[in-house]
Amino acid sequence: xxxxxxxxxxxxxxxxxxxxxxxxxxxxxxxxxxxxxxxxxxxxxxxxxxxxxxxxxxxxxxxxxxxxxxxxxxxxxxxxxxxxxxxxxxxxxxxxxxxxxxxxxxxxxxxxxxxxxxxxxxxxxxxxxxxxxxxxxxxxxxxxxxxxxxxxxxxxxxxxxxxxxxxxxxxxxxxxxxxxxxxxxxxxxxxxxxxxxxxxxxxxxxxxxxxxxxxxxxxxxxxxxxxxxxxxxxxxxxxxxxxxxxxxxxxxxxxxxxxxxxxxxxxxxxxxxxxxxxxxxxxxxxxxxxxxxxxxxxxxxxxxxxxxxx
Amino acid sequence: xxxxxxxxxxxxxxxxxxxxxxxxxxxxxxxxxxxxxxxxxxxxxxxxxxxxxxxxxxxxxxxxxxxxxxxxxxxxxxxxxxxxxxxxxxxxxxxxxxxxxxxxxxxxxxxxxxxxxxxxxxxxxxxxxxxxxxxxxxxxxxxxxxxxxxxxxxxxxxxxxxxxxxxxxxxxxxxxxxxxxxxxxxxxxxxxxxxxxxxxxxxxxxxxxxxxxxxxxxxxxxxxxxxxxxxxxxxxxxxxxxxxxxxxxxxxxxxxxxxxxxxxxxxxxxxxxxxxxxxxxxxxx
Numbered sequence: 001x002x003x004x005x006x007x008x009x010x011x012x013x014x015x016x017x018x019x020x021x022x023x024x025x026x027x028x029x030x031x032x033x034x035x036x037x038x039x040x041x042x043x044x045x046x047x048x049x050x051x052x053x054x055x056x057x058x059x060x061x062x063x064x065x066x067x068x069x070x071x072x073x074x075x076x077x078x079x080x081x082x083x084x085x086x087x088x089x090x091x092x093x094x095x096x097x098x099x100x101x102x103x104x105x106x107x108x109x110x111x112x113x114x115x116x117x118x119x120x121x122x123x124x125x126x127x128x129x130x131x132x133x134x135x136x137x138x139x140x141x142x143x144x145x146x147x148x149x150x151x152x153x154x155x156x157x158x159x160x161x162x163x164x165x166x167x168x169x170x171x172x173x174x175x176x177x178x179x180x181x182x183x184x185x186x187x188x189x190x191x192x193x194x195x196x197x198x199x200x201x202x203x204x205x206x207x208x209x210x211x212x213x214x215x216x217x218x219x220x221x222x223x224x225x226x227x228x229x230x231x232x233x234x235x236x237x238x239x240x241x242x243x244x245x246x247x248x249x250x251x252x253x254x255x256x257x258x259x260x261x262x263x264x265x266x267x268x269x270x271x272x273x274x275x276x277x278x279x280x281x282x283x284x285x286x287x288x289x290x291x292x293x294x295x296x297x298x299x300x301x302x303x304x305x306x307x308x309x310x
Numbered sequence: 311x312x313x314x315x316x317x318x319x320x321x322x323x324x325x326x327x328x329x330x331x332x333x334x335x336x337x338x339x340x341x342x343x344x345x346x347x348x349x350x351x352x353x354x355x356x357x358x359x360x361x362x363x364x365x366x367x368x369x370x371x372x373x374x375x376x377x378x379x380x381x382x383x384x385x386x387x388x389x390x391x392x393x394x395x396x397x398x399x400x401x402x403x404x405x406x407x408x409x410x411x412x413x414x415x416x417x418x419x420x421x422x423x424x425x426x427x428x429x430x431x432x433x434x435x436x437x438x439x440x441x442x443x444x445x446x447x448x449x450x451x452x453x454x455x456x457x458x459x460x461x462x463x464x465x466x467x468x469x470x471x472x473x474x475x476x477x478x479x480x481x482x483x484x485x486x487x488x489x490x491x492x493x494x495x496x497x498x499x500x501x502x503x504x505x506x507x508x509x510x511x512x513x514x515x516x517x518x519x520x521x522x523x524x525x526x527x528x529x530x531x532x533x534x535x536x537x538x539x540x541x542x543x544x545x546x547x548x549x550x551x552x553x554x555x556x557x558x559x560x561x562x563x564x565x566x567x568x569x570x571x572x573x574x575x576x577x578x579x580x581x582x583x584x585x586x587x588x589x590x591x592x593x594x595x
Contacts, residue, residue: 056437
């Protein structure tokens with residue numbers, strides 16, 4: 001049993017409200033159907049029905065945790081989420097598998113790189129983007145405690161730090177600290193590990209870099225963003241998401257609200273779908289390796305300094 | 311059915327239709343679709359559903375979900391008659407001070423779930439029915455859908471899922487008034503044979519005259535449900551039923567009459583002179 005399966009089993013066994021639902025996406029829960037019995041519901045490849053069913057279960061006091069590929073759990077049933085979860089304000093947890101660059105070779109239909117944008121736009125729906133397995137496992141029970149509806153950008157990868165800060169909804173964590181940082185990288189999810197590696201390269205090049213894992217993008221830790229703008233010369237947003245609607249947009253909105261501006265460099269997937277392929281090649285092709293990122297940031301810092309000196 | 315019961319149902323249905331007509335002014339409402347399902351709702355709430363003003367939050371109640379939500383004036387008119395809400399609230403129709411508008415809102419006692427966008431509440435009903443079964447309950451879930459709503463793919467998606475789970479506590483009622491919003495169903499996306507379609511999806515299906523209380527009695531008190539299968543009841547109705555001058559008229563879907571016309575339509579409802587209607591009525595919402 002993988003850690004996520006163990007977590008779901010623990011949740012089902014310890015909380016009678018929890019029901020595990022899937023639209024025939026079982027890749028990360030193959031061992032669960034026989035042990036969960038009728039608390040495991042597979043509606044078939046029917047994402048709209050899955051969200052409606054989840055709303056019905058929630059009306060009866062359940063907390064359904066529903067699963068499909070990230071692009072299919074967000075976009076196919078979008079109106080069902082908006083109407084039956086968002087308007088109703090029901091506690092449904094929607095887990096999107098292989099989000100962002102993780103869909104590697106599937107092609108653009110499967111690329112959930114607009115998921116943060118669409119899900120955070122729905123009133124009453126929150127967004128959690130774990131950076132690794134440990135954070136997924138620590139965070140999910142906290143979402144349930146916090147209540148409400150959540151989109152979870154599923155990630156069960158290797159742990160990016162030895163010890164995460166205790167998980168709290170709406171609270172970012174600093175995963176690489178730096179005194180008087182020149183750069184603060186704000187990031188989330190899969191690229192958190194890449195950001196940590198890039199910060200190491202930058203430090204070796206004399207550019208002190210702090211890395212902040214945002215963890216929940218809604219609610220957002222606005223203080224962490226304001227602090228990044230106040231305490232570092234350059235703020236970098238790093239995400240495997242379209243440039244629009246994700247963390248870059250959140251940072252812009254947050255700084256606008258705080259009447260602040262900042263020197264922001266955004267590293268993301270721009271305005272179109274990425275070239276499908278093996279994950280390593282995709283990351284290289286789109287400038288999302290630690291080397292590419294550190295080079296881009298170093299170049300930006302240099303350019304900013306030239307501007308300041310001129 | 312006793313004569314007393316029959317008379318009670320008929321009188322209540324008349325009063326619900328009056329409520330609908332009174333809501334068809336000063337902004338208007340979806341009059342035709344509301345009139346088509348009036349008798350169905352009156353019958354279900356009085357004779358079938360285990361529900362009452364004192365058990366609206368009781369987890370063992372029967373659920374009725376109005377998936378074709380634009381007929382909500384019929385539901386609210388009935389709720390006023392059943393004492394779920396104060397009849398005076400109907401006067402708040404389209405006032406921002408209340409929640410009485412063109413589609414159901416859960417803030418109104420008795421409304422199980424909101425609707426508006428078509429094709430949603432079958433899946434919500436499946437979720438409720440699954441939970442009832444998880445808890446070993448014997449209550450049932452009724453989902454009222456429009457015939458035009460059968461265009462929505464999620465209805466058929468839900469039909470597959472409900473049959474797969476053998477939800478014999480789930481009953482879909484099709485308000486078969488033969489109209490979409492603007493045109494007759496069979497002139498656009500033909501639906502017939504509807505019962506055959508449900509049967510092919512693994513459901514038990516019936517047809518019934520949706521305006522005859524005795525026919526409804528025969529259907530719902532008879533062998534309605536087969537164990538292990540969900541049930542569909544296709545209720546043949548007439549859009550605008552009870553008020554001939556707006557019945558079966560494509561242009562009387564959404565109606566916004568003058569107060570005088572409403573008075574005349576209520577007269578017509580009671581078998582007095584036919585109403586003369588001059589209001590512009592083809593308002594496509």
